[in-house]
Amino acid sequence: MTNQNRQWILARRPVGEIKDGDLVFRNDPIPTPGRGEVVVKTEWLSLDPTNRLWMSDIPQYMPPVALGAPMRGIFCGTVIKSASDSIAEGAVVMGLGTWSDYAVTPAAMVSVVPEIPGVPRKDVFGQLFLVGPTAYFGLLDIGAPKIGETLVVSGAAGAVGSITGQLGRAWGCKTVGIAGGKDKCAALTRDYGFDHAIDYKSENVAARLKQICPEGVDIYFDNVGGETLNTLLMQMNLFGRIVQCGMISVYDADGAGAAPSNYPMILMQRLKVQGFIVTDYAARYPESFRALAKLRLEGKMNWQYHDIVGLENADNAVRMLFKGQNTGKLIVKVADPA
């Protein structure tokens, strides 16, 4: 079969953890683009916590993936067929596609990968594209950090969390990272410049925070939700800001554990809690690209990958995110560039 296009299809909405059979791996013909669409030969696939959300049908920020459709993913590759006026064949693009060797997607869902001097294409896609702006705009626009303030980041060893911590440091904050396990916590202070690390698996987060941050917390950048969020609500200073970036602890749980009993502290401490999705900031991406590239080239921005090889491994790999098994940005190499 020369016309091979392996794809992961969402066969069933996961209940709790993703299980075998929720996604099925299938061979389909290489698609032809409809009007305004492009077909992209996938080079890399990014695996992200939000993928789990898209598999569910709980209320969310874009339509869930339809049952029987290819799984939606953030990807990068070369346009091999274009029926769009805006993107030509041969263009290297990144954006929203599917978990496929050859993905068909509206041209409006992708953009040409910009050339950024000194930054390899893998980093432009894997770190600068969505991960970087998520950390950058969430912290800058919602967190509004001031020099000398205390920033706590959960999911701190993850792709977004590790960049958030380094941005907080660059902007003059004291930074505290929360992650699960000794190795990740070691990485927080060693690789990502956090002033302190808290291991939520072996330490009492509330007690450690009181010890490390007797001055209280000004900004909480929340990637996890659930119990950690509830704990932080009790530690926030007057007029503190909670950047509600993600709630990975509740995506698998279909909403259970999502209700923070300390919610009234929002009133008592006059907190601002604000949710955001990085695509809200699409018009300003170049600003974050420039800032992050500058820090990177100055040696002030570290990032890492957890590399997976082969589209066939995407299903098992995405589950690592919810078990805290990846270290660094989880990315799947699907094929060499076209």
Added chain:
Amino acid sequence: MTNQNRQWILARRPVGEIKDGDLVFRNDPIPTPGRGEVVVKTEWLSLDPTNRLWMSDIPQYMPPVALGAPMRGIFCGTVIKSASDSIAEGAVVMGLGTWSDYAVTPAAMVSVVPEIPGVPRKDVFGQLFLVGPTAYFGLLDIGAPKIGETLVVSGAAGAVGSITGQLGRAWGCKTVGIAGGKDKCAALTRDYGFDHAIDYKSENVAARLKQICPEGVDIYFDNVGGETLNTLLMQMNLFGRIVQCGMISVYDADGAGAAPSNYPMILMQRLKVQGFIVTDYAARYPESFRALAKLRLEGKMNWQYHDIVGLENADNAVRMLFKGQNTGKLIVKVADPA
């Protein structure tokens, strides 16, 4: 006993509803002011939901009232003794005092009642002083209303809620008020200009909101918390704002029912939720006084009182707030001006 100073003393922290004996009524000597303090002969006492919070020892925005101390209250009266350089004897002041015939309080906790042309002193104290700025700054600064947006207010027949609705209308919003009972809901549309009223006691709030606001809700001004907040979280439009002004439904419950299970909608809909206390805006009160007085003099701002006569009735009267029994600003006439 010429030296009579009747006072309500917090004898016991209420568990659930305020009960007889939580507050005790006692005769004490008229106090003498310490350095920087004034003694005020109370004319009016304002009864407010936040009083219940001050009686408890849950974490809150100022220290709880100490057991054995006079109950804290928002009051208005004449300074009969001053040991302060900033406030003279004879000044008519309003601010934080106690539930006493003669209250001793730091001069910094009170301010001279401003003369506002055309607005009687009772209104300056009862409506413009704290109620008005709460509605005004909460809606303006956090709600950030735009013409044509939809504003939902809970506790809408209450002192803050009724002004909030009228400000929303003045600023070009569609206004929906939620209150308990037929009479209050009739008042919402008849007296306070709300476009629609929802009776949470006899109607399904979610279903009625979907019917009245198929366009969704842009601003939710929350005075009640609890189940109504949880319902509204599911109705908010993208980038909606929740003004977290009060949570009267949970003050009596010592935190139970305060956890909104729909919290993740803050992320999904990119909501901003912000708590505030009116005193955060003290420096800007004159702005709200001017705005509200202007609307009042133009006949565009209605308000009402629920008048109680006699300090001895304050204990029973404050309980009305939590049973939804007051209609309009609940205020106690303690004595004629000194």
